[in-house]
Amino acid sequence: MSKVPVIEIFGPTIQGEGMVVGQKTMFVRTAGCDYSCSWCDSSFTWDGSGKHLIVQMTADEIWSELERLGGSGFSFVTISGGNPALLRNLEALIAILKENDIKVGVETQGSRWQQWLYDIDELTISPKPPSSRMITDYTLLSDILGKLQNRNRNQHISLKIVVFNEEDYDYAKQIHLRYPTIPFYLQVGNDDITTTDNSLLISHLLEKYQALIDRVIEDEELRDVKVLPQLHALVWGNKRGV
Numbered sequence: 649m650s651k652v653p654v655i656e657i658f659g660p661t662i663q664g665e666g667m668v669v670g671q672k673t674m675f676v677r678t679a680g681c682d683y684s685c686s687w688c689d690s691s692f693t694w695d696g697s698g699k700h701l702i703v704q705m706t707a708d709e710i711w712s713e714l715e716r717l718g719g720s721g722f723s724f725v726t727i728s729g730g731n732p733a734l735l736r737n738l739e740a741l742i743a744i745l746k747e748n749d750i751k752v753g754v755e756t757q758g759s760r761w762q763q764w765l766y767d768i769d770e771l772t773i774s775p776k777p778p779s780s781r782m783i784t785d786y787t788l789l790s791d792i793l794g795k796l797q798n799r800n801r802n803q804h805i806s807l808k809i810v811v812f813n814e815e816d817y818d819y820a821k822q823i824h825l826r827y828p829t830i831p832f833y834l835q836v837g838n839d840d841i842t843t844t845d846n847s848l849l850i851s852h853l854l855e856k857y858q859a860l861i862d863r864v865i866e867d868e869e870l871r872d873v874k875v876l877p878q879l880h881a882l883v884w885g886n887k888r889g890v
């Protein structure tokens with residue numbers, strides 16, 4: 649059976665971000681990314697610092713670990729990374745999850761296509777703004793979004809842009825104008841991804857959330873938008889595995 653590089657499996661917890669925020673879920677985090685965002689809060693998946701944590705696992709092994717951790721107390725699994733869309737082999741895991749009536753969410757940046765993206769119930773595509781120092785390939789992004797929209801299944805997709813500054817805000821707006829029919833989320837950027845001082849971090853992130861809300865309120869051009877913090881950061885700070 650084919651294997652995928654897994655760097656952590658955790659939960660049950662809640663989805664802290666985006667369109668299914670608050671959803672009770674397990675997480676499977678795959679290793680490896682084709683990007684290297686300047687502010688990545690999961691850089692251990694790709695920068696070598698988490699190399700010792702990577703385990704090559706079959707779909708059956710991942711399912712067993714999910715059951716061991718979550719028992720029968722979950723109905724949703726979120727696959728994140730790194731970029732899970734680098735891995736064609738995730739097909740087998742998604743099939744097992746479906747067989748067990750588990751809803752599947754995926755977090756990816758819209759830089760790679762896989763056929764199994766059609767089978768994801770809640771798919772978040774998160775193109776990266778200028779502050780990340782990554783360059784968006786709009787031809788590829790449009791191709792991916794076009795495929796997903798044409799299939800018109802029981803799938804929910806959304807665009808989620810992390811905002812750190814005014815340039816990012818403008819980028820987010822431009823993405824929304826390009827793809828106006830796709831549900832659109834703005835997410836507060838966490839610019840202190842190493843601190844362990846939770847009360848300081850939380851008050852800082854809440855201030856940034858308020859500033860982002862204020863920016864949207866005054867903006868008559870941005871109407872159909874949801875503005876969210878990373879809920880898990882407000883509850884647990886920068887703690888890993890939650």
Ligand SMILES: C[S@@+](CC[C@H](N)C(=O)[O-])C[C@H]1O[C@@H](n2cnc3c(N)ncnc32)[C@H](O)[C@@H]1O
Pocket residue numbers: 681687688689690728729730731732755756757773774808810835836837838839841878
């Ligand atoms: C770690 S990434 C993994 C999935 C995929 N590589 C991606 O970027 O969409 C999961 C989500 O966390 C967001 N994220 C990463 N670092 C962040 C930070 N410092 N502040 C806010 N969101 C962040 C990403 O934009 C993405 O939406």
Ligand SMILES: Nc1nc2[nH]cc(C(=O)O)c2c(=O)[nH]1
Pocket residue numbers: 661662663664665690728729755880890
């Ligand atoms: N609770 C929780 N929610 C999340 N939403 C997206 C996450 C991610 O790192 O992809 C994440 C995470 O790491 N934890």
Ligand code: SF4
Pocket residue numbers: 681682683684685688689690691693729730731757776
């Ligand atoms: S695309 Fe996602 S995992 Fe990759 S570096 Fe950027 S935020 Fe991190």
Ligand SMILES: [Mg+2]
Pocket residue numbers: 689690
């Ligand atoms: Mg995270």
